[in-house]
Amino acid sequence: MNAADMAMIVDPDYLKISKEYRENPDVLADEFARAWYKLLHRDMGPRARYLGPQVPNEVLVWQDPVPEHEGPLVNDEQITALKQAIANTGLTAKQLVSTAWASACTYRQTDHRGGANGARIRLEPQVGWDINVRSGVADVIDQLEKIKNDSDANISLADMIVLGGNVGSRRPLKRPGTTSPFGSSRAVPTRPRR
Structure with missing residues (x-):
């Protein structure tokens, strides 16, 4: 033995x-x-x-289950209103793009975990990573979540983060009427991974 x-x-x-x-x-x-x-x-x-x-x-x-998106997806009018609300927050293009990039950067190809879907960037350990703390990811997510909660649009926080990156990436162009396509359907789990 x-x-x-x-x-x-x-x-x-x-x-x-x-x-x-x-x-x-x-x-x-x-x-x-x-x-x-x-x-x-x-x-x-x-x-x-x-x-x-x-x-x-x-x-x-x-x-790491992420629930299926329930209900209708956001329509073009709602997306336009959400983009305007994000633009009115005073968040810079750098903050918006950095947060969307940080969210996407959580994806690991080795085990296919993380990424924008699920908005795990808002949870530990990702939100506490030094690079995310220094770039103010939590503050940006808080503002995006407030816009989401104030809206009647059926949109997830994961989609709001991506939409924020979309708004931030278009801002430097400074060309009125310039749009970029946006597709929603990302979801957010109700509890953190274990």
């Missing part, structure tokens, strides 16, 4: 777990299957990337 084996019978906490598994092999099988599934699938990214008939219906917290 090695030290890990001995711990299963000597340590009272491990002994309790060992006894439960011995008495309930179905619990052991279920927990092992879940752990194995997580080990093999965590780096695949969001559930939308899973293919095939054996994808479980259960949504697991480690998958």
Whole structure:
């Protein structure tokens, strides 16, 4: 027996777990299957990337679930009004673009986590990263969230961050009537990842 084996019978906490598994092999099988599934699938990214008939219906917290957008998408008039409201905040082009860029920069290709969808830039650890603190990301997000909450548009904070970057990127052009296309449908999860 090695030290890990001995711990299963000597340590009272491990002994309790060992006894439960011995008495309930179905619990052991279920927990092992879940752990194995997580080990093999965590780096695949969001559930939308899973293919095939054996994808479980259960949504697991480690998958960083982002809810589907509900209701109608914002229309052109609402987008124009939101852009104007963002432009009236006094936020600079640099602040708006830097925040949108910081949001997009949270994406990791290795495990397909992060990015603009989900607006995880507003959560720890991203919001507390030194570069985001120095560039005032939290303040910009607060102002964008206020505009979102004051509007009747069905738009997520993730879309507001991208729209803010859109407004900021057009500002240096200073050409009246210049527009840039915007598509909404990003969503925001209700709880932080674990």
